[in-house]
Amino acid sequence: MTYEHAFEADEPAIPSIPHLLESVGHTPLVRLENLTTRSEGRLLAKLESANPGGSLKDRAAWHIIRDAEARGLLRRGATIIESSSGNFGIALAMIGAARGYRVIAIVDPKITPTNLALFAAFGAEVVVIEEKDDSGSYHKTRIAYANRLHREIPGSFRPDQCFNPLNSEAHYQSTAPELLADLGPSLSTVVCTVSTGGQLGGISRYLRRYAPHVKVVGVDVDGSTVFGGEAHGYLTPGVGLSWTPDNLDDLSAVNEVYIVSDEDAFVACRTLVRTEGLLAGVSTGAALLVAFRLAIASRPRDHVVFLASDRGERYLQTAFDERWLKEHGMSTEISLEGLRRRAARLRPLSTDPKSECANYRYELAEQLDSPTARRRPKRLG
């Protein structure tokens, strides 16, 4: 009998997870004690950073890859190609290492040294696209390149996070039910940042259906045009897009939207770690600031949850480096009073996003030759 067999025969009942990817989801919900007072609402962070790849994107990436495996679209050793400079690419790189796939991430020059190092650590390949698109960002040029490469590499797979509806489906099936299971009727408000619309789209759709009393709030960054407006450059990573993403297909499920400036987002994530010990990324700062504003205006029994989308270690050379902040003209201030003042200054961009903020570009998926667009029926009307 080999050692392996002997181990199997009397395998002890260890409470372990069968494989790493099974640990995606079921993230902790943490009550923050030091920001709000007893007479205000309760502020809670859902720690998406506790996912094994360090971000919310593990959920969508694993959901999409599992579905592709089940449908026979991915064979061992196949290549996964995705446009992402950040968390979605890192999630795929982790899955690729665990399941035996080659991963190619199409990134842009804004990628941080930390993310490049993470791709290398997981053994993923990286292609840097230098050409900007018509909105001054790299989203469309990166996506178009990824789609071209996908056509050139036989048997390759494109998760297509921007257009694939399974992105928001992952949050509909996991993040939103987890929130409701944890808090039940005391869940009053959920605040999410937006880029591909995965988390905001999935969570809002689920809560509208199963808990319509919950207020769902979307947060974009100043300069992005997910909810319309003028496009300009911005520094907040992970948030924003130059159109309303298809994954956020029902804007009537979102109650309010806010726009947060780069400086507010950076100051908020830096204040969060100093007041609560929670080291999280810049998008978490943006969500926190809006959630803080809403909690201040809520009753003590109301629970205001925001999504802490990724780990702060990814931003040690930027958000948590005073020299970098000064070089980029941003405040290095950290104070609870200062954060309160910034929260008090926020006003919703809209309390009726469906009629005021839609910036859909339905033709884009086809223009960029998205494989998801090729699979789905033509939109009627």
Ligand SMILES: Cc1ncc(COP(=O)(O)O)c(C=O)c1O
């Ligand atoms: C750190 C961070 N926050 C927020 C988001 C936005 O999530 P979604 O793409 O689901 O809208 C992302 C997406 O990449 C992200 O990486």
